[in-house]
Amino acid sequence: MEVYHLAELAQRMAEKNPNRTAILYHNSKTNEWNKVKWQKMYEMSLGVAKALAELGVEEHARIGIYSQNMRFSLWSELGIFMMRCISVPLYATCSPQQVEFVVNDAGLKIIFVGEQFQYNNAYEVQQSGKSCIEQIVIFDDRVIKKSDDHTSLYFEEFVRRGDSMRNETIAKVRCSQAMESDIATMIYTSGTTGKSKGVTITHSAFLWQIRVHQEVYPNITSKDLNFTFLPLSHIFEKGWVYVVLSVGAKVAILTDPKKVLLALPQIRPTMMCNVPRFWEKIFQGVKEKIDSFPKAVQSVIKHSINIGYRYQLDYRAKGLKVPIHIAVLNAIYSRTLFKLLKKKVGLQRVRFCPVAGAPLSIEINKFLQSVGFPIIVGYGLTETCATVSCSPLKNYDITSIGNIMPGLDAMIDPKTDEILLKGHIVTKGYWNNPEATKEAFTEDGWFKTGDAGRLVGKTLYFKERIKELYKTANGKYIAPQQIEGLLTSDSMIEQVAVIADGYKFVSALIYPNWNKLLKEAQERGFIFEDEDRQTLTRKHELQRIIMSHIEIAQASLAQFEKVKKITLLAEPFSIEKEELTNTLKLRRKVIIKNYSKEISNMYIDSPIVGPDGKPY
DSSP states (O other): OOOOOTTTHHHHHHHHOTTSEEEEEEETTTTEEEEEEHHHHHHHHHHHHHHHHHTTOOTTOEEEEEOSSOHHHHHHHHHHHHTTOEEEEEOTTOOHHHHHHHHHHHTOSEEEEOSHHHHHHHHHHHHTTSSOOOEEEESOTTOOOOTTOOSOEEHHHHHHHTOSHHHHHHHHHHHHHOOTTSEEEEEEOOOSSSSOOEEEEEHHHHHHHHHHHHHHOTTOOTTOEEEEOSOTTSHHHHHHHHHHHHTTOEEEEOSOGGGHHHHHHHHOOSBOOBOHHHHHHHHHHHHHHHHTSOHHHHHHHHHHHHHHHIIIIIIGGGTOOOOHHHHHHHHHHHHTHHHHHHHHTTOTTOOBEEEOSSOOOHHHHHHHHHTTOOEEEEEEEGGGTEEEEEOOSSSOOTTSOOEEOTTOEEEEOTTTOEEEEESTTSOOOBTTOHHHHHHHBOTTSOEEEEEEEEEETTEEEEEEEGGGOEEOTTSOEEOHHHHHHHHHTSTTEEEEEEEOTTSSSEEEEEEEOHHHHHHHHHHTTOOOOSOOHHHHTTOHHHHHHHHHHHHHHTTTSOGGGSEEEEEEOSSOOOTTTTSBOTTOOBOHHHHHHHTHHHHHHHTSSSOOBOTTSSBO
16 A cells, blocks of 8 residues: 655545545534544645644744644644644643743744643743743634633634635645655653653654554554544554554544543444553453352353463464364354453454553463454554564564564664664654764664663564663662562552662552452451541551562562562552653652652561561
């Protein structure tokens, strides 16, 4: 299938199939999912380009999009591309301080905003006198503008003002001049380890990813329906959406990610990219449901999972012929138990589920594959326009993070085990930050990912984040993400931050599933009535229950890697307290600072008590 420059994507797709549905969006007024055809996509994208021409924007100008996922976001970005300008997405949850930093660093004179929260923050930044914002464009017509705001425009009015033949000519000429070497977008990293950096990504990187995804996954077709609810400001979802649109498949855009479980049965997608936490929740929910069934039913379900495991992982994953009795039994279970399970969450039609953003537990992946969820594990970075490696449809190792994408060179640093990369998709550098750019590359031009791994042929295996390795006072190295992944696979544990750097043993801050914890405590004869959460965090009985779950979850770890002491938290880590990035990764430095007292208390010389109440 021909791959079009993103500046002309809407126009070319509209010329070929003007009445084909491109996107669906939820209409909150009617509670229905409305369709947008490719002809409308082109007209609205061109409308944005003409409006930008009316404002006199020059080629390569940076333009901000500070919004939730909305149809306007895609129209605006495609219009920005038409004008040979650079899209600068901001997470919808960004604070005014974060907005101000990006605005000033990128030099944003124009910024599109989604709803009231984004408008209020952007207007505050504009009025502070510390930014270069000249024009705010508002997507949601329900936003109430400030009484002294005489310059901000609602989206429809913004588009109307640019509707002239002169502006259309400018937009079409610019579009025809767009080059693959142009910068398409600048995405600011979440900044888990330091100041946020603007990653420059060219159109050639997007186009290369589109081509190789079509090559590696020819089963993605125009008949597919993709469900989009991860932020389009994140390279994983953004890159994936352009892959999907380029093959003519439909994209259903969800504005409020909190409503994902309500929307899934309505959409019934065939594809959906996601992060591990979503599948961890699915896994925990299914396991709880299975445990609630009578023993006889549990036995049947366990047999079905075992058959699914053998079918998917013992044979299909290895490219081997499936024995007839396994194939027949798996077909029966796929049409009965597995179908009911997937229907329960609205995924009965799903056939392609890319997962990336963080390591997915191998045990959870095995379970999901066994019951028929088509998980495609991948690995990538903002700096590589998403995908570096991903699992093929056949002949894959479930313990790996997939095969290196065609046309990308990879090697492992022999001294540090760091994954190094070269290729068309790798960023040319960070905006306005030559020092960071120089630091990110080796002297001979290899990009340093910051991740340790090993490479067997073209198959890549993830080891740990190099910058997040902890070294205990005993000289042992700890990979906190690995431990946290094991612990959060238990439904009793919602969030965990492992502490170990410079300390003599591993400890953890735990935010539990309080409802489940109190229920188990009650079953054990402990009743806690009318006590607030903060008081409950100090209850020895509750800590012992959590430790019993932790011991089971970390059974595969070496003794020096195991969590020895915990602190229960009354409130979860949050983006608002800057403890999480916008992609829900832990900001370890902030967490350590915010909970310094609690951490210190865990290392006061005192006996370390195990789940049996005895000292270690």
